[in-house]
Amino acid sequence: MQKPMRMEDLKGWEPAFWLAWKKYRLAYAFVLPALIAIGLVILYPLFSVVVTSFERYHLLEILTKGPTYIGFANYVEILKDPEFWYSLGITMYFTAACVILTILAGLAVALLLNLEFPGHKVLSVAILIPWVMPRVASSILWKWIYDDQFGILNYLLTLLGFKGMASYAWLAHTSSALWAVIIVVVWQSFPFIAVSLLAALQSIPAELYEAAMIDGASPWQRLRFITLPLLRNLLGVLTVISTIWDFKAFDQMWVLTEGGPAGGTMILGIHTWMNAFAYLRMGRASALAVIMLLLVTAITLFYLKIFNREEE
Amino acid sequence: MGRIRFRKRNIPALFFIYLAAFIVFFVSVFPFCWMLSTSFKRPEDTFTSVPKLIPPQFTLENYRRAFQDTLLGRYFVNSIYVASIVTLTGIVLSTLAAYGFSRFRFPGRKACLLFILCIQMLPSVVIIIPLFIVMRNLNALNNHWSLLVSYPTFTLPLSVWMLKGFFDEIPREMEEVAQIDGCSVPAAFFRVILPLTLPGITASGIYAFIGAWNEFLFAMTFLNSHELYTMPVGLNAFFGQFTVEWNQLMAASVFFTIPSLIFFMLVRKYLARGMAGGALKG
Incomplete structure (x- = not known):
């Protein structure tokens, strides 16, 4: 039998809660629709992927017997799987190469655009093109550029004297396929870095450079002791953002190689997707997704640390 | 302030600057030009041992055949449909939320903002598995609904942060004056603030549109009939063809x-502000 509820029972919490709601009602009315939408399409899936990662959930078996709880078995299997470790290694290699090259290229282009030479305006619009093209469109375009027989890249390389490259199949060898995708990713992401850095460069007072020049500082010293220290925070943030973007890159790799040849460019994103939608092992794929999530969280925590430092 | 001048007579420096500028220009623009060039070439001019940038015989045949022989027109309509609906619903939700976050201080505000910022770090692969299971249970697979529901996962967070930046720039006095003149808070929002931030709202809407327009992973996973691609x-x-x-x-x-x-x-001139939120690039 349930005891009838009395008003006194509610005294402890209800008024405080209700008062808060009344006080901030208007604020919540503005914010809640979006928060509910985000909760439904992000929080719930996140919760559910963790649950599924502890289950045996095979898409074909699910029709007959439903998921069964199997504890950490999916994780144990993954950690014993050499394919996973290979994929993790490739992912780290791919991400690191993309980030380092993107930041260096972005910084170089930003420094170039910061010089006042006739034509810098044209150039600053031109560099936006790689960024504007849809990821899938530019991946398809680069696949055509990399074409072994009629691709323009091999033609240009033979013109430059690399006769051996005349019909080299870039996407058919593991190491060159990985680098081919790295180049596409860097090509697409350097404009963002360059534009961000250029904005920061232009806010550095010219007097700093003039003073340094009077003191006889060489261009290299001006870069090393004035520009880079002033850009340090932004460079840090951009590095972390790039790391996260390149870690989750999927489209370019999928269009260019589909993880091939023979699984040679199977980065974690594609490895997870294949487990879920090619082998239909949803439980195992969910565990992989959770592992990816933990890796991204580690990077994000680092990002938040920088973000909070800048807020203060 | 800002841009670095150098002496015009410094010829070697100028030479290296133009060399670097040419390389950057070539790398950025050439692939795009190559795409245009190939699209206007006849196949017999494409598969030759010496490729030409300018089509020897200019043709629109490729465009005509792409539309007639494939479902390209259909894909285009589908993309416009999905991206427009995602953009419109996104604008409503994110404008309200961004205004709320910008103007009110309430318990949980900072936590929600940080959470929304963190969502942008989520790889789509992580949430695509549970979303797929949900869509399957709701019978929404191979249906545009699956995309309309899942695209806000990446459009909303960006729009909220971007718009919050725009609202933050408008002085609070604007609403206070309107409220003194007898407007309620929602009326002040709709009549005074909204018109002022319209350019910003348009810009964030366009970003959402581009994001949805470009999205590949969800669409590839959830759809399997060509008419819906x-x-x-x-x-x-x-x-997939031979x-x-x-x-x-x-x-x-x-x-x-x-x-x-x-x-x-x-929306080029709004680029820098969108970046303040910390994540463009779809």
């Missing part, structure tokens, strides 16, 4: 790129 999935499906018709594929890619290009140029 969006542009990216449809174009990638060209590779031989790749590069000319047609490049024509289709040009067609896929143009809307993105136009929209992007429209």
Whole structure:
């Protein structure tokens, strides 16, 4: 039998809660629709992927017997799987190469655009093109550029004297396929870095450079002791953002190689997707997704640390 | 302030600057030009031992065939449909939320903002598995609903942060004056603040549109009949055919790129502000 509820029972919490709601009602009315939408399409899936990662959930078996709880078995299997470790290694290699090259290229282009030479305006619009093209469109375009027989890249390389490259199949060898995708990713992401850095460069007072020049500082010293220290925070943030973007890159790799040849460019994103939608092992794929999530969280925590430092 | 001048007579420096500028220009623009060039070439001029940038015989045949022989027109309509609905619903939700976050202080505000910022770090692969299971249970697979529901996962967070930046720039006195004149808070929002931030709202809407326009992973996973494909999935499906018709594929890619290009140029001056939120690039 349930005891009838009395008003006194509610005294402890209800008024405080209700008062808060009344006080901030208007604020919540503005914010809640979006928060509910985000909760439904992000929080719930996140919760559910963790649950599924502890289950045996095979898409074909699910029709007959439903998921069964199997504890950490999916994780144990993954950690014993050499394919996973290979994929993790490739992912780290791919991400690191993309980030380092993107930041260096972005910084170089930003420094170039910061010089006042006739034509810098044209150039600053031109560099936006790689960024504007849809990821899938530019991946398809680069696949055509990399074409072994009629691709323009091999033609240009033979013109430059690399006769051996005349019909080299870039996407058919593991190491060159990985680098081919790295180049596409860097090509697409350097404009963002360059534009961000250029904005920061232009806010550095010219007097700093003039003073340094009077003191006889060489261009290299001006870069090393004035520009880079002033850009340090932004460079840090951009590095972390790039790391996260390149870690989750999927489209370019999928269009260019589909993880091939023979699984040679199977980065974690594609490895997870294949487990879920090619082998239909949803439980195992969910565990992989959770592992990816933990890796991204580690990077994000680092990002938040920088973000909070800048807020203060 | 800012830009670095150098002496005009410094010829070696000028030479290296132009060399570097040429390389950057070539790398950025050439692939795009190559795509245009291939799309206007006849196949017999494409597969030659000495490729030419300017088509020897200019033709629109590739575009015509891309539309007639494939479902390109269909993909285009699907993409426009999905991206427009995602953009419109996104604008409503994110404008309200951004205003709330910008103007009110309430318990949980900072936590929610940080959470929304963190969502942008989520790889789509992580949430695509549970979303797939949900869509399957709701019978929404192979249906545009699955995309309309899942695209806000990446459009909303960006829009909220971007718009919050725009609202933060408008002085609070604007509403206070309106409220003194007898407007309620919602009326002040709709009559005074909204018109002022319209450019910002448009810009964030366009970003959402470009994001949805470009999205590949969800569409590839959730859709499997060609009639429902969006542009990216449809174009990638060209590779499934026995031989790749590069000319047609490049024509289709040009067609896929143009809307993105136009929209992007429209919001170019808002670039820097969008970045403050910490995540563009779809």
